[in-house]
Amino acid sequence: MKETNEGLLASTARKTLIAGIVLCVIGAAIAIPVALVLTSSTASTSSTVSNGSSLSTSTSTTTTTTTFNSSDNFNHRVQRWGPNDTSGTTVAGSASGTLGWTASLLNYPTSIYVDSSLNMYILDMWNLRILQWLNGASGGSTIAGTGVQGNTSSSFNQAFNMAVDMSNSQIYLADLINNRIMLWPFFSSTSSLIIPLNGLVGVTTDASGNVYATSNTANTVTRYPQGSTSGTVMVSSGLTYPWNLRFDTYGNLYVADDGAGTIVMFCAGFTAGSVGTIVVSGLNQPLDVAFDSDMNLYVCEYGNNRIVKFAKLP
Ligand SMILES: *[C@@H]1O[C@H](CO)[C@@H](O)[C@H](O)[C@H]1NC(C)=O
Numbered sequence: 566m567k568e569t570n571e572g573l574l575a576s577t578a579r580k581t582l583i584a585g586i587v588l589c590v591i592g593a594a595i596a597i598p599v600a601l602v603l604t605s606s607t608a609s610t611s612s613t614v615s616n617g618s619s620l621s622t623s624t625s626t627t628t629t630t631t632t633f634n635s636s637d638n639f640n641h642r643v644q645r646w647g648p649n650d651t652s653g654t655t656v657a658g659s660a661s662g663t664l665g666w667t668a669s670l671l672n673y674p675t676s677i678y679v680d681s682s683l684n685m686y687i688l689d690m691w692n693l694r695i696l697q698w699l700n701g702a703s704g705g706s707t708i709a710g711t712g713v714q715g716n717t718s719s720s721f722n723q724a725f726n727m728a729v730d731m732s733n734s735q736i737y738l739a740d741l742i743n744n745r746i747m748l749w750p751f752f753s754s755t756s757s758l759i760i761p762l763n764g765l766v767g768v769t770t771d772a773s774g775n776v777y778a779t780s781n782t783a784n785t786v787t788r789y790p791q792g793s794t795s796g797t798v799m800v801s802s803g804l805t806y807p808w809n810l811r812f813d814t815y816g817n818l819y820v821a822d823d824g825a826g827t828i829v830m831f832c833a834g835f836t837a838g839s840v841g842t843i844v845v846s847g848l849n850q851p852l853d854v855a856f857d858s859d860m861n862l863y864v865c866e867y868g869n870n871r872i873v874k875f876a877k878l879p
């Protein structure tokens with residue numbers, strides 16, 4: 566990820582970010598293809614997403630972290646947008662953007678996950694902890710991390726992304742500086758599994774619990790069966806500095822390709838050696854993707870300090 570200073574585009578000056586139609590056949594036995602048809606962009610918000618690095622959707626809301634790394638603007642908060650909101654509401658951290666290390670303040674929150682009850686899991690990067698922040702609470706509880714920077718099985722260092730596996734009450738953490746994925750059972754003092762991966766930056770799981778991670782030095786996506794530390798490189802060409810990645814409910818995979826400014830899609834069941842289809846291009850440092858329950862696609866566009874929504878056509 567490179568630093569830029571483009572700031573926000575005025576709404577009238579937004580680029581048209583147009584995508585195409587992608588057809589994926591879901592399962593050999595199912596004849597009906599699912600079409601992902603994207604329209605041109607409408608940004609769901611404006612200046613309130615400053616250096617946003619991560620977003621998460623729940624049934625009725627979109628939630629994003631709003632700071633990442635800026636030398637002059639630290640918001641250190643998580644904001645939530647309802648379906649038609651034009652501005653966000655701060656739901657964790659300081660509304661005025663003050664950083665801190667108490668239970669109610671954040672220090673570079675880089676990754677967010679929201680469960681179906683709107684409880685949040687927040688990777689509070691420079692506090693070296695993951696917080697579980699119940700919906701409506703005024704502060705969080707540390708669910709992983711000791712607050713101490715390190716490379717042991719109970720510490721991590723500058724982690725940008727995580728994948729929360731609610732069904733097994735555990736979190737996969739992309740421990741970037743230490744080049745490893747750590748598996749943290751909720752409220753455990755140590756990691757229960759460590760997977761080495763050079764250049765690791767993004768991590769997610771599929772519906773079966775397999776782990777997928779991006780490397781932005783090798784420009785790859787690697788797949789690890791649940792519980793295994795040995796992976797298969799699934800994607801080894803077509804990506805340029807990939808960041809985070811995520812599956813939709815049909816099992817198709819989307820990679821935010823930061824360096825190319827694109828979202829690259831792989832149909833469910835894709836095999837090793839696959840080259841994806843670019844479904845969105847013209848983005849400025851896309852770091853994360855998410856879908857709502859209607860299959861609208863949201864992109865966290867760090868370089869333009871905004872979230873972009875691509876509506877699925879009926
Ligand atoms: C923040 O940005 C500066 C300038 O690009 C960089 O040197 C530093 O490593 C970054 N820090 C983090 C935590 O990303």
Ligand SMILES: *[C@@H]1O[C@H](CO)[C@@H](O)[C@H](O)[C@H]1NC(C)=O
Binds near residue numbers: 648649
């Ligand atoms: C959001 O706006 C759409 C289009 O106007 C409308 O159909 C929908 O009911 C609204 N949703 C909420 C929760 O207000």
Ligand SMILES: *[C@@H]1O[C@H](CO)[C@@H](O)[C@H](O)[C@H]1NC(C)=O
Binds near residue numbers: 715716
């Ligand atoms: C772990 O951290 C210690 C202390 O900073 C350092 O000496 C050591 O080289 C590190 N090991 C690795 C594998 O990074």
Ligand SMILES: CC(=O)N[C@H]1CO[C@H](CO)[C@@H](O)[C@@H]1O
Binds near residue numbers: 568569570616635
């Ligand atoms: C790297 C980057 O895009 N930093 C931005 C963070 O947010 C502030 C305020 O919106 C911008 O001025 C920076 O350019």
